[in-house]
Amino acid sequence: MPVAVTIGSIARAAVGVTIETILLDPDxxxxxxxxxxxxxxxxxxxxxxxxxxxxxxxxxxxxxPTLYTVLTRVxxxxxVIDERRTRVGFRTIRFDADRGFFLNAQPVKLKGVCLHQxxxxxxxxxxxxxxxxxxxxxxxxxxxxxxxxxxAPAAELLDLCDEMGFVVMDENRQFNPAPxxxxxxxxxxxxxxxxxxxxxxxxxxxxxxxxxxxxxxxxRRMVHATHALDDSxxxxxxxxxxxxxxxxxxxxIDVTGFNYYQGDYDRFxxxxxxxxxxxxxxxxxxxxxxxxxxxxxxxxxxxxDVEAASWGIRIAAPGRRSPSGRSSRxxxxxxxxxxTASRPRMNGRRSRASSASxxxxxxxxxxxxxxxxTGSMPRLW
Numbered sequence: 001m002p003v004a005v006t007i008g009s010i011a012r013a014a015v016g017v018t019i020e021t022i023l024l025d026p027d028x029x030x031x032x033x034x035x036x037x038x039x040x041x042x043x044x045x046x047x048x049x050x051x052x053x054x055x056x057x058x059x060x061x062x063x064x065p066t067l068y069t070v071l072t073r074v075x076x077x078x079x080v081i082d083e084r085r086t087r088v089g090f091r092t093i094r095f096d097a098d099r100g101f102f103l104n105a106q107p108v109k110l111k112g113v114c115l116h117q118x119x120x121x122x123x124x125x126x127x128x129x130x131x132x133x134x135x136x137x138x139x140x141x142x143x144x145x146x147x148x149x150x151x152a153p154a155a156e157l158l159d160l161c162d163e164m165g166f167v168v169m170d171e172n173r174q175f176n177p178a179p180x181x182x183x184x185x186x187x188x189x190x191x192x193x194x195x196x197x198x199x200x201x202x203x204x205x206x207x208x209x210x211x212x213x214x215x216x217x218x219x220r221r222m223v224h225a226t227h228a229l230d231d232s233x234x235x236x237x238x239x240x241x242x243x244x245x246x247x248x249x250x251x252x253i254d255v256t257g258f259n260y261y262q263g264d265y266d267r268f269x270x271x272x273x274x275x276x277x278x279x280x281x282x283x284x285x286x287x288x289x290x291x292x293x294x295x296x297x298x299x300x301x302x303x304x305d306v307e308a309a310s311w312g313i314r315i316a317a318p319g320r321r322s323p324s325g326r327s328s329r330x331x332x333x334x335x336x337x338x339x340t341a342s343r344p345r346m347n348g349r350r351s352r353a354s355s356a357s358x359x360x361x362x363x364x365x366x367x368x369x370x371x372x373x374t375g376s377m378p379r380l381w
Contacts (some may be wrong), residue, residue: 002049
């Protein structure tokens with residue numbers, strides 16, 4: 001098990017330290033350890049890599065989300081001056097263009113939702129207990145996947161997804177490779193790459209430049225930066241068009257994200273047979289909780305899943321057409337699995353429904369990357 005520890009010091013002179021990492025099993029018992037020495041210059045962070053031998057760990061999965069803990073200690077003159085605990089999980093992931101998503105070499109049909117970071121009555125300042133309550137309700141209805149739309153989620157959400165057994169599409173906010181925005185993307189990847197629940201990085205949602213040469217070059221740089229920090233997960237982008245343009249960003253991502261355009265799944269797969277696709281958003285229906293008939297004059301929509309936005313579909317009416325004329329049939333990419341689930345009716349009286357799915361590339365070398373950011377003086381960076 002590779003461990004990368006980033007250490008910084010605010011001392012006036014170089015400091016020699018010893019780094020110790022201990023892997024604790026779910027019961028808190030040590031199962032592996034490693035040590036290394038490092039010299040840290042003033043105000044100049046250094047990365048030290050250690051390897052802990054781990055044999056036959058219990059795998060993290062949706063049904064049994066087993067978590068281990070990496071305890072990292074920084075010692076100076078025999079005394080611990082800083083430490084950090086990071087929860088981790090062992091699992092493999094793979095996206096296959098024909099057969100769908102695999103977790104621990106087993107096919108998994110993803111059933112998920114796009115989850116915005118807000119809630120009725122509290123806005124975006126959501127208490128942890130309310131986040132847990134929402135995930136419990138989703139789990140009870142059969143949901144197993146979350147798309148963080150459309151920004152880096154609260155760390156507490158990912159902690160709960162690790163605990164409860166959800167897989168996550170972790171989404172970046174700004175489609176811009178300028179240094180300040182690239183720093184935000186890199187921060188998200190560094191912060192979240194130890195979460196076993198995260199299976200995809202999403203770099204944008206519905207960007208107008210997705211079918212331009214400039215957009216391709218922008219995305220190429222962002223994908224490169226993401227893979228430089230974590231090459232164990234594929235990168236996707238939630239596109240809402242330009243799939244068949246001569247120049248479009250699907251050429252640069254590992255898994256193509258489809259927002260709507262369900263009728264184009266099979267055509268895209270035929271033209272790009274080795275490219276996995278994901279239904280990153282595909283419903284956009286709306287309803288009023290507790291209403292049993294639509295009343296447009298009162299701005300009330302039926303709860304029977306019969307109303308949809310012009311670009312969306314209704315889950316309850318397979319085969320029908322939405323007001324836009326697009327088929328509401330949920331298609332698949334080849335023989336891939338697909339997420340189909342409405343956005344939960346928890347965000348106030350009215351809620352749009354949307355969903356995200358992963359269907360279909362082979363990512364053959366998933367690995368766990370751990371980074372502890374500590375200071376030798378003792379300060380946490």
